[in-house]
Structure formats: structure tokens, C-alpha cells
Amino acid sequence: MSLDHHHDEHGDKLLGSDDFQQARREMRRVLWRPGLRADTQVSITRRIFIHRALLGGTAAAAATAGWLPRINTMDMAFAQEAGPPSTFRFAWISDTHLYPKEVNTRFVEKAVRAVNDVKAMDPPPDFLIFGGDLAQLGDPVELKLGAEIINELDVRKVFIPGEHDWYLDMGKTWNELFGTSPWTFDHKGVRFIGLDTVSRAMDFWTARNMTPTERMAAMATLDGALGGAWAGLGREQLDFLDRTLSDWGTDRPVVIFSHNPLYEYYPPWNFWVRDWREVHEIVKPYTKITNIHGHTHQVLYNEIGAMRSIGMLATSWPWPYAPEGVPKLTRPMLRVDPGDPFDGVGWGQITFNADNQHVEHEYMMWRKDILATSQVDSGTGDNPTTFLSPRPDGR
Amino acid sequence: MRATRSSWVALLAGLCLAGGTWLVLPEPPRPALAHKEPHTSEQLKLFQDLFMEQVGIGDLLFHGDAETERRLGVTLSKTGWACAMCHPYASDTHPAQFPKWQEQMSKFATLRDMINWCIEKPNEGEAIDPDGPAMKALEAYITWSNRNSPLQPGVH
């Protein structure tokens, strides 16, 4: 795989077009329409259908725009299993954000705790997916420490990168340790797809003469402006997704893993991928499709068309909900106690239920209650009266 | 980021002459004259610049800039974490709600109390002088970032 950075003209054009802005507004109107609420009874298994017309249009036009990324795709070495779906479980860990042990062991302790929890699953999970942001500053020391911790687990493991793993050496150490993305494999009747949503930032560093360390620091700042709209799949990966689904029946279950959410939640913090509309265009025909993502460090749930989207906890630290854009179908997590390092964080246990072919998710948070039942206890409770501003001087 | 950083460094280097104050810009009006004469637009701009200078310093502190911490003689964190990691855009700091009853401390608390609380708890840093320059800069940044939120005193 080439480790050159991918310049994304396609993304530039897409974001700049009036069409795109208009589609964005339209999407908002539909997704955040008044009266739509998370169902507190069944929360995560509820399904609504949003009219699909808004997903057509600009995506096709944008698809013909120029595109330069190079990616090698890799099929996982797992046996491709055919046959009818059967019930099984797998585990998700992400956003461990490890520092070298000398700097801080707090995050190491939490990553180890998550791994021990997964180890204790009985029966063991069929596999572990690590969803990115293993390291804090992409340091090979951090990535190797992460590999050591995760390798304690005696199950099959698959990996997708986060931006914190990537921008020191542009994915070199990550790819050596964990293999390249995207990838796909079939397991007990489900097609799994792992995407790389992080490696396609537009080059902000060359012109500024930044060192790799400075580049990484900029990308590691969630509210920094320099990285821009870095999260995206890119043309080749969209094609990969399209190809990978093309021989899979539209009524058969699919699970897509991505570091960033595959919809537009809050672009200033890259709580999205910039080409989400094209993703939805591709997955539109599939009726049993679930996206599981990291990066947002909080409980999230959304549905767009038939695609359900589940946001997972970090093991390291929780993020507050963005002041706008939280999907109405999300039943928010409780406000976090900043004095308790084990609050608001955890991992995920996912069951594929063969009877109804549904993906069921359990947040494994290290506290008793997880979801808020009242406004005052909810992390989104203050959103209606909170209006934040980007940082001064375009930082 | 680099350009921004180094221009701050240049700016801050210039400031040191002023013996601990942060004024680089022309002298603001002397206190004796305050409100005795109509303000010129230059003066008003100057006041704003002086404010934004503090916002800028607060932003650097909030984002864990070691150089600014060193210069101001504060240790906001010993865990390697910065405020902005948990409070992007100063979210969830709620300056419009203070002073209010704060459960964590079991007391009626100010924004400054809570800033120090987060310095000591999650960050394991050293509490700062509640009236010192680092606190004022942090407060400037936090309130400026939330300037469009309505006042909500006492709301939990």
C-alpha cells in the first residue's frame, strides 16, 4: 500500500458545491424534524423509514469528480462461511488513546480492563473488532503497547484505524501491526466490512512546513480547524463498498465498521464522513444493514433509510454531546462525573440474533445506569441553550 | 497551527518587557480618565483587542500549550490531558450557569472553583490562583466560546 497522503479533490468539490449544501439542509429537515423522539421503551431496536428521495441527486454527480487516492484492499484470511445465519456474539473496543506508560497509565488501565472484560465473556465472542484510536499521538511506542494489550485476547481480531493512529507516520506502523483497510469477511451468514475513514485528510502540513509531530498534534485536536473535513471514504473505497455488496443479497445482513459515523452529526468535530451521502446511495437497497462506529466517545443511535447506526463508547474518556445534530433517535447517556475516570467509558458487546436477523447492542459502561431518563440527567439536556463558537483566529 | 503558535510566541516574547503585564498594544486610557471623555473608536478597538488577547492565551492554556503554561508558571495537568480533550469548543463548561450549587464540591461554587476542580481531579494538576492571569485567561476563553448562550444562573 502506498503511504503517500491522498489528496482529495473529490472531497473538495463535494463540500464546495451548492448542491451539497442544499442536500445537507434537506437532510437536516428530515432527520431532525420536529416531533421525532427516541423511543424510551425499546430505544435501540426501533426502526423508522425516512423517505429516500433525498438520498439521490448530487451523489451521482459528485461520483464523477476527480479522485486520486490509492488503496489496497485486503480480504481477511478468514474462511468465507456460507449457509444460513446463526446467532453469535462479538465484542467492540475502541478509542483507548494510549499514551506511553511513563506519561500516563490511566488509559492503559482502562484498556486492560476492557480486554479483561472481553476475556471473561462466556461463551467467548466470535471475534473482537478494534475500532480505531488505539494510540493518542500515533507513536509506535503507543501502538505497540496497544498491540500487546489486545494480543492478550485469545480470539480472532480485526482492526480499523482512527486518526490518532495515523498522522505521525501516515499509517506505516499501524499497517505493519494490524494490516491495511478496507477489508471484508463473511461470518455465520453476515457480511462484515471494515472501512478506513481517517487517512484522507487534505494536505494542510506541506505548505506550512509542519513536522510529523506537529501534523499529528493538529489532527489529535478534536476542535482544531487545521485538519478540516478530514473524515471520508474516498472514491476507491466507495467503489470497494459497492463491489463488496454487489454479490450479496439485499435481504442478507451486513455490518459495516467505521471509525467515524456514516452520517452528518457535527462536522466541526468530524462527527461524520464528508461523503456520507454517497455511502447511503450505495447501501440504499440493503434492508438489514448496521453501521457500528467509534470516534464520538458517547452513546449514539441513528437510522437513515434502512441503515441503523450505533455509536460506541471509548474506553479512555467520554465526549460531551455536540450542541446540535444529535440524532433524535438517540437516547442520550447520563452526564459524566469528571472525578471518576471509569465513568462514561467502556466497551461494547454485540449479538447477531439469527431469529430476527437483528444486531443487538449492549453498552458495557463501568457504571450501573447508562441511559438518562430525565432531561436534567441527560448529556444533551443543555443543548437547547448552548451555542458554542469555533476557536479564535481559525485555530 | 505552527504559524499560529509562532506568532503567539513572538507576541508573548514582546510582552515580557512589560514586567508581568500582557499589554503589547498602545497604552489604554489611564484610570483617571475612564468614562470622563468620550471614547474614540481606536480605544474601543483596543479594549476589544486586549480582551481577545486574553481569549487567545486562554485558548492555548485550554488546549494544553506547554510553553504558555511555563510562561505563566502554572501546571494545569500532570496526566498529559488538556481541558479541550473533554471540552471541545469549551463545551460543557456552562459559564452561563455560574455561580451555582455544585454537587461535586457540595458548595455554592463559581466558575473559577470548577476550573480549579477540573485541574485537580481529572487533570491531577496544581490548582491555580483564582485571581491570577492564567485563571483570567481561561475564564476569558470559556465565556467567549459560550458568548451566544443565554444566561442561566443557577441551572444545574
Ligand SMILES: [Fe+2]
Ligand atoms: Fe477517539
Ligand SMILES: [Fe+2]
Ligand atoms: Fe477519532
